[in-house]
Amino acid sequence: MTGRDTTGGGAGSRLVGREADVGLLRAFVDRALSTGGALVLTGEAGVGKTALLESASQYATETGATVLTAAGAQFEADLSYAGLNQLLYPLLDDIDRLAATHRRALTVALGLSGGSPPGHLALSTAVLDLLHQAAGERGLLIMVDDLPWFDRASSVTLGFIAHRLAASRIAFLAALRSGEEGFFDRTGIDEYEVDPLDNAASAALLTDRFPTLAAPVRQRLVAEAQGNPLALLELPASLTGPQRTAQTRLPALLPLSRRLQNMFAARIAGLPAPTRRLLLAAVLDGTGDLDVLRSIPVGHLSTNLAAAERAQLVRLDRDEDRLLFRHPLTRSAVVQLSTSEERRETHRWLAEHYQDQPDRRAWHLLDAAVTPDPEVASILEGVADATLQRGDAVGAVTAMLHAVEVSPRGRERSRRTAEAAYLAANITGDLRRVTQLLDEIRRTDPGRANSMAAAVAASSLLLNGDGDVDTAHRLLVSALEMQSDIDLAEEKNLVEALHTLLLVCLFGGRPELYAPFDAVLSELGSRTPELLWVTRRTVADPARTAREALDRLDAMLPGLESEANPSRIVRLGIACAYVDRLASCRAALWRVVEGGRAGGAVASAIEALFLLGNDGFFTGEWDRTLAAIEEGLKLCDDHGYRVLTWPGVFLRGLIHAARGRTDVASSQADEMTGWATPRGVALVQCYAAHVRALAAFGEGDVEAAYQYTAAVSPAGVLASHNPHAMWLVLDLTEAAARTNRHREAAAHAAAARQAGIAAISPRLALLVAAAAAVAAPAGRDVELFEEALSVPGTQRWPFDLARVHLIYGERLRRTKATTEGRRHLTQALETFQRLGAEPWVERASAELRATGLAIPTGVAPQLAVLTPQQQQIAMLAAQGMTNKQIGARLALSPRTVATHLYQLFPKLGVTSRAGLRDALTEQSAKEIGEPPRKDE
Ligand SMILES: Nc1ncnc2c1ncn2[C@@H]1O[C@H](COP(=O)(O)OP(=O)(O)OP(=O)(O)O)[C@@H](O)[C@H]1O
Numbered sequence: 018m019t020g021r022d023t024t025g026g027g028a029g030s031r032l033v034g035r036e037a038d039v040g041l042l043r044a045f046v047d048r049a050l051s052t053g054g055a056l057v058l059t060g061e062a063g064v065g066k067t068a069l070l071e072s073a074s075q076y077a078t079e080t081g082a083t084v085l086t087a088a089g090a091q092f093e094a095d096l097s098y099a100g101l102n103q104l105l106y107p108l109l110d111d112i113d114r115l116a117a118t119h120r121r122a123l124t125v126a127l128g129l130s131g132g133s134p135p136g137h138l139a140l141s142t143a144v145l146d147l148l149h150q151a152a153g154e155r156g157l158l159i160m161v162d163d164l165p166w167f168d169r170a171s172s173v174t175l176g177f178i179a180h181r182l183a184a185s186r187i188a189f190l191a192a193l194r195s196g197e198e199g200f201f202d203r204t205g206i207d208e209y210e211v212d213p214l215d216n217a218a219s220a221a222l223l224t225d226r227f228p229t230l231a232a233p234v235r236q237r238l239v240a241e242a243q244g245n246p247l248a249l250l251e252l253p254a255s256l257t258g259p260q261r262t263a264q265t266r267l268p269a270l271l272p273l274s275r276r277l278q279n280m281f282a283a284r285i286a287g288l289p290a291p292t293r294r295l296l297l298a299a300v301l302d303g304t305g306d307l308d309v310l311r312s313i314p315v316g317h318l319s320t321n322l323a324a325a326e327r328a329q330l331v332r333l334d335r336d337e338d339r340l341l342f343r344h345p346l347t348r349s350a351v352v353q354l355s356t357s358e359e360r361r362e363t364h365r366w367l368a369e370h371y372q373d374q375p376d377r378r379a380w381h382l383l384d385a386a387v388t389p390d391p392e393v394a395s396i397l398e399g400v401a402d403a404t405l406q407r408g409d410a411v412g413a414v415t416a417m418l419h420a421v422e423v424s425p426r427g428r429e430r431s432r433r434t435a436e437a438a439y440l441a442a443n444i445t446g447d448l449r450r451v452t453q454l455l456d457e458i459r460r461t462d463p464g465r466a467n468s469m470a471a472a473v474a475a476s477s478l479l480l481n482g483d484g485d486v487d488t489a490h491r492l493l494v495s496a497l498e499m500q501s502d503i504d505l506a507e508e509k510n511l512v513e514a515l516h517t518l519l520l521v522c523l524f525g526g527r528p529e530l531y532a533p534f535d536a537v538l539s540e541l542g543s544r545t546p547e548l549l550w551v552t553r554r555t556v557a558d559p560a561r562t563a564r565e566a567l568d569r570l571d572a573m574l575p576g577l578e579s580e581a582n583p584s585r586i587v588r589l590g591i592a593c594a595y596v597d598r599l600a601s602c603r604a605a606l607w608r609v610v611e612g613g614r615a616g617g618a619v620a621s622a623i624e625a626l627f628l629l630g631n632d633g634f635f636t637g638e639w640d641r642t643l644a645a646i647e648e649g650l651k652l653c654d655d656h657g658y659r660v661l662t663w664p665g666v667f668l669r670g671l672i673h674a675a676r677g678r679t680d681v682a683s684s685q686a687d688e689m690t691g692w693a694t695p696r697g698v699a700l701v702q703c704y705a706a707h708v709r710a711l712a713a714f715g716e717g718d719v720e721a722a723y724q725y726t727a728a729v730s731p732a733g734v735l736a737s738h739n740p741h742a743m744w745l746v747l748d749l750t751e752a753a754a755r756t757n758r759h760r761e762a763a764a765h766a767a768a769a770r771q772a773g774i775a776a777i778s779p780r781l782a783l784l785v786a787a788a789a790a791v792a793a794p795a796g797r798d799v800e801l802f803e804e805a806l807s808v809p810g811t812q813r814w815p816f817d818l819a820r821v822h823l824i825y826g827e828r829l830r831r832t833k834a835t836t837e838g839r840r841h842l843t844q845a846l847e848t849f850q851r852l853g854a855e856p857w858v859e860r861a862s863a864e865l866r867a868t869g870l871a872i873p874t875g876v877a878p879q880l881a882v883l884t885p886q887q888q889q890i891a892m893l894a895a896q897g898m899t900n901k902q903i904g905a906r907l908a909l910s911p912r913t914v915a916t917h918l919y920q921l922f923p924k925l926g927v928t929s930r931a932g933l934r935d936a937l938t939e940q941s942a943k944e945i946g947e948p949p950r951k952d953e
């Protein structure tokens with residue numbers, strides 16, 4: 018990749034007609050070296066981008082800055098992080114000075130050490146750190162030529178970096194041909210289009226370099242070259258003697274770059290055969306390393322290269338032992354002139370040379386293969402696995418697809434196709450790709466269309482796409498049934514199939530769906546993989562089976578720290594969700610999110626975001642949860658995932674319900690039932706009922722709350738295979754008790770006790786004990802509430818805990834235990850206020866007022882002139898929240914919030930947020946600060 022094109026040193030000083038461009042670049046370099054900045058040069062082939070980059074680089078060096086350069090190479094194998102390797106090569110020694118986590122991320126990505134694959138964010142910040150370090154006081158110029166030919170993984174990292182140079186001493190300057198886009202994210206980065214030279218400059222260039230040209234020929238060349246310096250320099254060389262002196266017609270007009278390439282081709286064709294083979298090897302290798310060329314068996318290197326040097330096609334940098342091509346078009350021409358047999362043979366030689374670099378070797382073997390080659394296929398499959406390990410999921414799919422290409426028809430080929438489909442469906446989120454792959458399997462190998470991996474891919478597609486649970490279930494079950502004995506070669510796919518089937522069953526929610534799944538598990542017996550065994554117990558029917566799996570689940574959690582595989586992290590997260598252990602998964606789940614942000618494992622990232630949201634809801638981090646959910650839903654939208662959205666919609670609904678935004682919550686619930694009912698997706702129907710129940714509590718409509726919770730699980734039983742039954746234990750019992758269904762309340766509390774779910778987590782212990790207290794007759798309840806509140810570790814679940822304090826406080830007040838009651842109510846109130854759970858704030862405040870305590874009505878008198886929504890906005894703004902935060906909390910756009918504020922300021926007679934705060938705090942200080950009355 019370092020065989021970078023160059024015209025030789027000092028290009029800057031010899032540029033004709035580029036004063037303005039050079040001036041602009043110098044100004045950019047000056048500015049960016051002191052305050053950071055990025056610029057991309059675009060323009061047609063040969064217009065002079067590389068020449069301008071070099072002038073900038075020379076200038077930066079003169080100012081004392083460090084310069085790092087790299088260039089993409091068109092024919093180089095698709096090696097992940099090759100570009101980054103090239104760019105950072107001069108800094109490798111400095112990696113030791115980075116913080117340990119950054120050092121680890123960087124060395125794994127660059128293949129210098131093994132370890133768990135770095136997340137995108139970790140890697141990018143590590144690189145940025147290294148660059149900052151290199152920039153020091155004098156600044157650093159990063160210069161990347163031919164950006165679109167950089168490998169994908171490096172491009173993504175560079176894109177991240179180029180967007181984060183503000184206030185650094187780092188200048189980023191890159192070039193690309195107009196119309197050739199790669200993976201580098203250019204949005205928001207300044208672009209400078211390099212225009213062709215004007216006629217005067219073109220003529221000056223010709224006169225300078227070809228003083229003997231006849232004047233009419235010069236004019237003709239100026240017209241034909243259209244201001245393209247490469248054409249101006251090369252056209253004369255290609256003219257025959259008579260053409261030069263204007264005696265013969267010039268060749269017909271071809272597109273310029275094509276023509277230039279042909280000119281180079283003509284020159285290459287004149288070289289001796291061994292020289293051409295060496296050039297071909299240099300192009301296909303792409304490293305420019307002369308050592309590689311020495312291993313090519315075509316005779317003496319220097320002798321053979323001399324001819325190419327004389328023809329001015331290449332230059333040898335003897336100090337660095339490198340071969341440099343004068344122009345990229347030369348490379349295209351070399352390849353264009355070679356036969357496919359020559360290319361294959363060259364790739365074989367290169368593969369031979371790279372015995373100790375498995376990735377490079379694999380790519381060369383791939384290109385050398387004529388017929389399907391099982392050995393090459395299996396090497397490439399290995400590359401796919403290793404690429405996934407380095408954290409580049411998309412690269413892994415590409416490698417796997419290449420493995421498919423060279424696999425002989427049959428079993429292995431279908432398996433790899435299916436695996437690529439699976440990776441694409443579940444990790445990269447490329448659903449269109451999956452459809453194509455599955456079609457290919459059906460076409461080429463109909464017998465295998467039902468194979469395990471194909472079934473997994475297809476059912477992932479169904480599940481991720483439209484949510485056809487029953488078809489997905491049928492597909493997987495029939496693939497499992499076709500499997501007469503459990504085939505070890507297929508075991509990896511079998512496990513995938515079972516994990517997918519488990520999710521299909523969970524969404525479907527009907528107990529009978531699990532039967533085929535359980536049958537396979539019992540056949541597998543002790544060979545059942547640990548995670549699968551555990552997940553079956555903690556997710557499918559946790560009320561009955563979770564307890565027996567907790568020790569084994571807990572034993573797996575420490576391993577998350579070094580877990581690299583995003584889908585495994587997400588699966589462990591799923592196993593933890595219903596048993597309240599997500600806190601242990603946070604760091605790993607964030608790694609998955611980072612990977613997805615970098616365009617890696619998207620589907621896993623979405624699931625990770627919602628698992629984090631799930632954790633955040635129960636642990637009371639609601640604003641952060643809403644942000645995570647928005648991000649996840651946006652990804653679903655971008656990638657066409659449907660089923661994956663629902664956990665996000667559910668959590669968003671819960672938060673809005675808890676915050677009294679009943680309108681938003683019910684529209685979320687409507688969306689869920691509208692989709693889930695016709696499809697029979699019971700889990701999503703439960704989600705909707707759960708949201709509606711919480712909203713109903715907020716509205717004080719306890720009867721509705723009872724109906725919704727009882728629809729999830731009838732009073733007196735924890736519905737089988739429905740994890741939400743556990744979550745709603747207290748809700749159902751409270752709703753029953755408050756609607757005078759005392760028998761139902763008692764039955765439900767007893768069922769929860771009997772099920773033993775209290776042993777699962779402190780949160781469930783709290784809910785079960787509180788349910789018993791709520792259901793207990795007056796007199797018995799105090800002891801049970803005390804038991805609930807003495808469960809250790811429940812502070813981690815503030816909303817649940819506050820609800821228990823609230824109910825207890827209400828009971829105490831009714832039995833005239835006012836002081837005690839106030840204590841619990843105040844605790845509840847504080848939590849609800851912090852969470853922004855408005856209806857609960859109201860309920861707790863009302864109770865406190867009923868104890869005789871003066872609590873603001875929630876609305877300061879001066880706020881009464883506002884609409885309820887404006888009141889909320891005013892209070893939040895007065896607490897110091899930004900429009901964006903207020904918007905997130907109230908499900909409004911920041912712009913709408915701004916409009917409301919603008920309208921409400923005059924109503925309150927204030928002109929600023931600060932004024933608002935003063936106006937409101939004066940009022941609340943008067944009310945809240947009042948000591949309790951001594952009336953008992
Ligand atoms: N203003 C100039 N004065 C003199 N020579 C120039 C000028 N601009 C470019 N050249 C020469 O023209 C040739 C083509 O320029 P260069 O390689 O920079 O083009 P490029 O835009 O990078 O093309 P590509 O997109 O193919 O990489 C080089 O030999 C370069 O030295």
Ligand SMILES: [Mg+2]
Nearest residue numbers: 022066067162
């Ligand atoms: Mg160039």
